[in-house]
Every structure is written in structure tokens, then in C-alpha cells.
Amino acid sequence: MTYCVGLRLNKGLVFMSDTRTNAGVDNFSVTKKMFTWDVPGERVITLMTAGNLATTQALVSLLDERSKIVTERSPTILEQPTMFQVARLVGATLKEVIHDSRPSGQQSSSKFKASVIVGGQIKGGAPTLFLVYPEGNFIEITDDNPFFQIGEAKYGKPILVRAYDPDLSFEDAVKLLMVSFDSTIKANLSVGLPLDLQVYTKDSFDVSDRPRIEADDAYYQTVSSGWGDALRNALTQLPSYKMKV
Numbered sequence: 001m002t003y004c005v006g007l008r009l010n011k012g013l014v015f016m017s018d019t020r021t022n023a024g025v026d027n028f029s030v031t032k033k034m035f036t037w038d039v040p041g042e043r044v045i046t047l048m049t050a051g052n053l054a055t056t057q058a059l060v061s062l063l064d065e066r067s068k069i070v071t072e073r074s075p076t077i078l079e080q081p082t083m084f085q086v087a088r089l090v091g092a093t094l095k096e097v098i099h100d101s102r103p104s105g106q107q108s109s110s111k112f113k114a115s116v117i118v119g120g121q122i123k124g125g126a127p128t129l130f131l132v133y134p135e136g137n138f139i140e141i142t143d144d145n146p147f148f149q150i151g152e153a154k155y156g157k158p159i160l161v162r163a164y165d166p167d168l169s170f171e172d173a174v175k176l177l178m179v180s181f182d183s184t185i186k187a188n189l190s191v192g193l194p195l196d197l198q199v200y201t202k203d204s205f206d207v208s209d210r211p212r213i214e215a216d217d218a219y220y221q222t223v224s225s226g227w228g229d230a231l232r233n234a235l236t237q238l239p240s241y242k243m244k245v
Contacts, residue, residue: 001020001022001050001151001152001188001190001191002017002018002020002021002033002049002050002051002150002151002152002190002191003017003018003050003149003150003151003152003153003156003181003184003188003191004016004017004018004033004034004048004049004050004117004149004150004151005017005117005147005148005149005156005160005177005180005181006046006048006117006119006129006141006147006148007146007147007160007164007173007176007177008119008127008128008129008141008146008147008166009166009167009168009170009173010166010167010202011169011170011201011202012127012170012199012200012201012202012204013046013119013120013121013127013129013199013200014170014173014174014177014197014198014199014200015034015046015048015117015119015196015197015198015199015200016174016177016181016195016196016197016198017033017034017048017195017196018033018151018181018184018185018191018192018193018194018195018196019031019032019033019192019193019194019195019196020190020191020192020193021053022190028192030194031053032196033048033049033050033056033196034046034047034048034196034198034210035047035048035049035060035064036198036207036210037063037064037067037077037078038205038206038207039078039205040205040206041123041205042122042123042205043078043120043121043122043123043205044120044121044200044204044205044206044207045077045078045083045086045118045119045120045122046118046119046120046198046200046207047060047063047090047116047117047118048116048117048118048150049114049115049116049150050114050115050116050150050151051113051114051115051134052111052112052113052114054101054112055094055097055098055101055112055113055114056114056116058097058101059090059093059094059097059114059116062093062096062097063076063077063089063090063093074089075089076089077089077090080122081122082122082124082125083118083119083120083121083122083125083128083130084130084140086118086120086122086130087118087130087132087138087140088138090116090118090130090132090138091132091133091136091137091138092136094114094116094132094134094136095134095135095136098112098113098114098134112134113134114134115131115132115133115134115150116131116132116150117129117130117131117132117148117150118130118132118138119141119200120200121200121202121203121205123205126202127200127202128140128141129141129147129148130148131148131150143166146164146166147160147164151191152184152188152190152191155183155184155187155188156180156181156183156184157180158183159176159179159180159183160176160180163176163179164176170199170201173199174197174199175223177197178213178219178220178223178224179223179227181195182220182223182224182227183227193213193214193215193220194212194213194214194215195212195213195220196210196211196212196213197210197211197212197213198210
């Protein structure tokens, strides 16, 4: 399984993904799920993937391969004029991969399914995010729905819903995501460290800093233990339930 989150802030975009994949309770491994293409000064495009690993790896490989060779196909991910067109291309490529992978008659809801968060900025447009479904269709981020999650979303969503604010600093947004991921990791064995992080500043067209947060990361450990203590303290401060005698 997987957990990935993309946040849109007034300052830009924040991406975080776990790296755990599993094929049963005794077969875990670390696999990258965040991928970035950029043209300095002109565009930055980031992809995060969840679902069948063979499907997502084929999707990323096709997008990358087609961005490097001249073909008769429509413009590549590095040539699309808008992020909307990038999302269309990603959706079409994902649909193509699923179709080519399945046996005759098997549907996209099968074991080959995958979902994708794609985000970034192309010069002339604003930073944005899209959630792409296995069928190839997609939705765009809005003020009413300012973040996307894929994979094991339910455990980490409550803190995002309660604490997200578009005016958050990047530092506070990363702290928020740390709590969201820590809650998910503690509740679900199929999500785990290390975590990949990427912060994109609006109109910078640069993402040179892409840290990986390991299990022994001092800040992550501080947030994890501090959040647990804060929850316990908050619980004790709430009024107790009055039992009827």
C-alpha cells in the first residue's frame, strides 16, 4: 500500500510520499513513489503514485522515455502548454498502461489499477494539483478541496482537515504532513518510512531540495513523540463523561 499527499498553499506546493511496498506481511521493500521533471525557469512537474507497482513503474517509465526521444506522438510531459494538458497526458498514459497490462476483458478496477497525484507549475500558469484516476479521468485542486491524498488516506486525513490553512508556512505545512504520516504509519503496517519530501515555491521553477526522511530523523522523532504526548494531554483536559448511577 501507499500514502501520498499533495498540498496547495498560497506560497506554493508541498508533496510527501512514503516508500513502502509489500507483497504480503513478510515481503516489504522500499520503492520511490515521487518523480519530478523540470525545465529550469519554465516548468516543474511532480508525480506521486499509488497502486499496482508494475503499473505505476510502467507509467513513469513511459512518461520519462517519451520526454527524451522525438516521436510522432502529441507533445510530451515537458512540452505540454498547461498543467491541465499535463494531467490529460498522464491520464491517457495511465489508461494505456492498464489496458495493455490486463488480460482480455479485465477492467481498470482490477488488480492493475493505480492512481496518481500530478502537480507543479508551467510558466504563464499558477501552481496546481490534479488527482488522476485509473480510468484516465481527473479532477483539479480547488479552494474547497485544497489537498489530495492517495493510498491509505483515512488515518492521516483528520489532522489535515482540522489544521490545514492556505496561509501556512512551508515549515508548518511540513509539520502538519509529518503528523498525518505518523498517524498513518502507526495505524497501518503497509505504510512506512523513509518519507520523500518536496517543497515547491510559487514561480521559482526550481526544486533543488528533495530530502528523504529516514526512520532515525531527529525532527520526525520529535514530532511523533510530541504529537502522542499532546493527544494524551488534550484527552485528560476534556470533561469526563457523566455516568448515570
